[in-house]
Amino acid sequence: MATKSSFTIVGKAARRVEGIEKVTGQAKFTVDLTIPGMLEGKVARSPYPHALVESIDTTRAEKLPGVVAVLTRADVKDINPYFGHCLRDRPLIALDRVRYVGEPVAAVAAVDALTAQEALSLVEVKYKELPVMATFDDSLTPGAPILHPDIQGEGAYHELKKLQAEIQTNVCHHEHIEEGDVGTGFAESDRIFEDVFEFPMVYHYTMEPHAAIAKVDANGITVWSSCAHPFVVRAELALIFEQPLSKVQVLVPYVGGAYGGKSYTKIEPLVVALARKAGQPVRLEQSVPESMLTNRRHSARVWIKTGVKRDGTLVAREAKVLLDTGAYADNGPRVARRAATRIHGPYRIGNYNIDALAVYTNTCPAGSFRSIGGPQSIWALESHMDIMAEQLGIDPLEFRLKNLLKRGDIVKSGAKPMDADLLSDLKQVAVKLDWKGSAKRRTGSGVGLAVGVTDSEAVPVSTAIVRLLADGSVVLMSGSTEVGQGTRTVLCQIAAEELSVALEKVTMHSTDTNVTPFDRSTGASRSTTVMGTAVRAAAADLRAQLIEIGAEILKAKPEQIVLKDGEIIAGEYRIGYTKALHTYFGMPGGELIGRGYCRPGGGMSPIYPLFWETGLGGADVEVDVETGEIKLNRFVGLADVGKAINPPQCEGQDEGAAMMGIGHTLFESLIYDKGQPLNPNLVDYRVPSFRNLPAVFDTILVENQDGPGPHGAKGMGETGIVSPAPAIGNALARATGVRIRELPLTPERVWRALRDKSSK
Amino acid sequence: MLRRFRLEEPESVKEACELLARHGESARIYAGGTELLLAMKEGLIQYERLINVKKITGLDQVKLENGTIRIGALTPHRKLENDPVLKQKLPAFVRMEHHVANVRVREVGTLGGNLCFAEPHADPGTLLMVLGAKLVAERASSRREIPAERFFVDAYETCLEADELLTDIHVPALPERAGAAYLKFGYLERPSVGVGLFIAWDQDAAIAEARIAVGCAGPKPKRVEEAEGLLKGKSARDAASALAQAGEIAGRAADAIGDLHGSAEYKEHIVGVLLKRAFQQISEQRSSKSSR
Structure with a gap:
């Protein structure tokens, strides 16, 4: 594949391929589907954070007219009921005990949802309450009860070198990285700073809560799900129900938002087990409150200590990130792993010693969420950077510029060197923010900066098939899930560009694992880079076939052939793809198939990470000192995207990510009291709305065409979420002199800090 | 999710009050439904019967009579925030209405429903108190006027009797000075x-x-x-x-x-x-x- 300098489709503001379908309400989501004979499922959930399940009596529920099946632990004895892609620690339905409020204890399939709901109240469960590990402090207390005494081993997708729950503790994963000698580093430092920051539990509010339909029959298992990772779900279902992959079919219609909350396996095993028992297809459509108790982001406490020279040179760093992973591991081990690198940050520090621990508690399981471990560690790191700069009497911008890694600098041993121009990126944000002019501001208003750089979690394994049909239209088969991020448009653009056909000629359908080739997952900002590479390779394979066929028909040498606008051209001779196909097959039919693989060492570097994802941010705030309310005058985001395949979509992704970050910065926090969730609903849990948009919202896209993906693209869409919290916290500190170390920055928290400051 | 219930649709205030008298606490008045249905869907409250009063005509008007603005209890917030009489005579009330919840709620939610549901975080009651409003409650054979400050008893509780229906809100127009x-x-x-x-x-x-x-x-x-x-x-x-x-x-x-x-x-x-x-x-x- 030659590097291209001029594009016809890539880099253009192509309209969303599924846009009209969505805005006219024709797009089908899982909840819109009806399968013949389908029953409705409802789930009885634990009201206790930690309890033994002494007995379950389903007699009365089963007798209710309209109820077809009631599933309990008694129904999963013939299968391995545990799942978890990292650690198989989670039963699809409660076995001997429950470990969080909301854990499924029984599930009902009935002729309609109302009957199923009524039956739930007839399921009689006797619990014996156990001591509650409400926080990681409880779980880490010596002698604390062990939440998972018997984990069923590694999951299907652990992909981590060392992964094991620490025996007889509640630590589900402990990540440790170190280099140099921190002792010497601190000894050589002129100043040592130490801070502790807290990050709340937050929920990925998606417009579509989790939903799945399952059917179990002689053909095996079929599942329609709002999942983002259909191939992971397939693998886990195959393990649980002891089926070959070929007998597990996962179909993914449009997904109404995911943000990590639909990554990996969630409700699918339960729905399959229920359908298996009912002998009929079953749909489970969760409510938002139910989905709020299905998955969340890890809350965290971050301790960070840095040694610095008087001139601002960073020398040594120690950090410990405690992550509350809730009742089950889910993606917790990976979150810990990423948090460790992300707290290190994109700065030159020769000596570091970092620990990140995912700790079990009796709360909702925490998993992936847009930039795993990123917001937690970068909130701490970038706030800490400003605190140090202030104490050292150095401008925070200059302090960062002094220490930021330059392109090609080593971040940590064995990892890909820095592949972005962070200094010029940061300067651009500062200019947009009028950093220099901000010194003259009045009290109560100020600007703040933050640099977010994350090691992408992207696993470089994807497969794609491109089919040229007899009429010249193209079918792209790719397992990337359209969750609203626009991946279909981007992948179709990449295929169309490579095949020299109009974008309208290319169609990508939703995933059906029986026909769509393998993809690792949709997440970690990997689809454009990794799947994009596979799609481009598949299209290039098809292109090579067209050239060969064209050369034969036009009696030319392959190197004389040019493909343009759906035609094969050799000098003054030309033939359309359709006609070429007809000639080649000798009938008005047939099709050509191009295949593309992306794997480590095959189309993609085996060195981790594939790319460093950037999300720099600047905030301009106005503080109402009487109420403590923070207003955003401006937010500036910057993402180095390598090459924007579709610039408006990149801007949309970056602004969406920043807005989500503004959510956990100012509003969002899932609150628990002794294991009981206090606000699992959208009235008491506040998601930002349009009225909370910054008055001015700028997004800068940096395009150096230097990424590992197609045409130099690299992943984006996640890291935009990490900068708002530290940027706003830093702006608040510069505006008012108060430094708050706990999110969200609610008006009351700000008011209290202001009051405490003035009373000193 | 919403459980099964019976829906009554009276066409007059008298009929509605009779239904209230007959069914007592197992029934509840349903107007805009923006708060009631939400609570019922969440399973927080349940009623055997909902009495839909939206079929009763004439209770969604705003009129100025002898210096008093009479607001029908079934008037939706959206209508109130755009009402020309209110805009002229009670601009503060219009501003308050304009910021009730969100536009979807204002489109169907009614002033009477808002007051009777007595959700502690509602806006109109507080302003009506300082405006000197009186709330008119009717039963099959009688009616009474309740000063706004006496209307609310506790969270989700008003002084309305089981068979009383709030029909009108009377607000004195703002005096000159x-x-x-x-x-x-x-x-x-x-x-x-x-x-x-x-x-x-x-x-x-x-x-x-x-x-x-x-x-x-x-x-x-x-x-x-x-x-x-x-x-x-x-x-x-x-x-x-x-x-x-x-x-x-x-x-x-x-x-x-x-x-x-x-x-x-x-x-x-x-x-x-x-x-x-x-x-x-x-x-x-x-x-x-x-x-x-």
Whole structure:
């Protein structure tokens, strides 16, 4: 594949391929589907954070007219009921005990949802309450009860070198990285700073809560799900129900938002087990409150200590990130792993010693969420950077510029060197923010900066098939899930560009694992880079076939052939793809198939990470000192995207990510009291709305065409979420002199800090 | 999810009251449904029967009669925020209505429903108290007028009898030398604190009448007469300097509850801030009016 300098489709503001379908309400989501004979499922959930399940009596529920099946632990004895892609620690339905409020204890399939709901109240469960590990402090207390005494081993997708729950503790994963000698580093430092920051539990509010339909029959298992990772779900279902992959079919219609909350396996095993028992297809459509108790982001406490020279040179760093992973591991081990690198940050520090621990508690399981471990560690790191700069009497911008890694600098041993121009990126944000002019501001208003750089979690394994049909239209088969991020448009653009056909000629359908080739997952900002590479390779394979066929028909040498606008051209001779196909097959039919693989060492570097994802941010705030309310005058985001395949979509992704970050910065926090969730609903849990948009919202896209993906693209869409919290916290500190170390920055928290400051 | 219930659709107030009398607490009036249905869907409350009063005609009008604005209880918020009579006679009420919940709720939610549901974080009750509103409750054979400050008994509880239907809200038009304001503050979906203020001046620009009410912070909106006393008879300047103390009294009187919306202490503080800002707003409107 030659590097291209001029594009016809890539880099253009192509309209969303599924846009009209969505805005006219024709797009089908899982909840819109009806399968013949389908029953409705409802789930009885634990009201206790930690309890033994002494007995379950389903007699009365089963007798209710309209109820077809009631599933309990008694129904999963013939299968391995545990799942978890990292650690198989989670039963699809409660076995001997429950470990969080909301854990499924029984599930009902009935002729309609109302009957199923009524039956739930007839399921009689006797619990014996156990001591509650409400926080990681409880779980880490010596002698604390062990939440998972018997984990069923590694999951299907652990992909981590060392992964094991620490025996007889509640630590589900402990990540440790170190280099140099921190002792010497601190000894050589002129100043040592130490801070502790807290990050709340937050929920990925998606417009579509989790939903799945399952059917179990002689053909095996079929599942329609709002999942983002259909191939992971397939693998886990195959393990649980002891089926070959070929007998597990996962179909993914449009997904109404995911943000990590639909990554990996969630409700699918339960729905399959229920359908298996009912002998009929079953749909489970969760409510938002139910989905709020299905998955969340890890809350965290971050301790960070840095040694610095008087001139601002960073020398040594120690950090410990405690992550509350809730009742089950889910993606917790990976979150810990990423948090460790992300707290290190994109700065030159020769000596570091970092620990990140995912700790079990009796709360909702925490998993992936847009930039795993990123917001937690970068909130701490970038706030800490400003605190140090202030104490050292150095401008925070200059302090960062002094220490930021330059392109090609080593971040940590064995990892890909820095592949972005962070200094010029940061300067651009500062200019947009009028950093220099901000010194003259009045009290109560100020600007703040933050640099977010994350090691992408992207696993470089994807497969794609491109089919040229007899009429010249193209079918792209790719397992990337359209969750609203626009991946279909981007992948179709990449295929169309490579095949020299109009974008309208290319169609990508939703995933059906029986026909769509393998993809690792949709997440970690990997689809454009990794799947994009596979799609481009598949299209290039098809292109090579067209050239060969064209050369034969036009009696030319392959190197004389040019493909343009759906035609094969050799000098003054030309033939359309359709006609070429007809000639080649000798009938008005047939099709050509191009295949593309992306794997480590095959189309993609085996060195981790594939790319460093950037999300720099600047905030301009106005503080109402009487109420403590923070207003955003401006937010500036910057993402180095390598090459924007579709610039408006990149801007949309970056602004969406920043807005989500503004959510956990100012509003969002899932609150628990002794294991009981206090606000699992959208009235008491506040998601930002349009009225909370910054008055001015700028997004800068940096395009150096230097990424590992197609045409130099690299992943984006996640890291935009990490900068708002530290940027706003830093702006608040510069505006008012108060430094708050706990999110969200609610008006009351700000008011209290202001009051405490003035009373000193 | 919504459980099964029976739907009654009376076509007159009398019929509705008879249904209420017959079914007692197992039935509930259904108007806009924006709060009731939400609570029923969540399974927080359940009724065997809902009495849909939207078939009753004539209860969604706004009329000005002898200096009193009569608002039908079934008038949706959206209509109130756009009503020409209200815009002219009670601009503070229109502003408050414009900020009730969101436009989807305002489109179907009714003023009467809002008052009768008595959700502590609702806005209209607090302002109606300082505007001197009277609520008209009817039963099959009688009717009575209830001053707004006596209407709310507790969170989700009003003084309506089981067979009474709220039909009208009567609000005196704003006198010539008077102003009113309602300000609220919060960061969750619903406000944490709401403050209503009414000020009337005499010919010498002294405050002849001051009414203060606080809502959202506690279980029900409340008039705070003790704080009003601090403003009465004072010039604008003297009143302004008494505001901090009036705010403290109003804050304490709010019966503020510490919850997800904030601590009691913070809510009390916000009452003071809002009272001060409401007074400023009224004063500015007054000076811009007099300068015209």
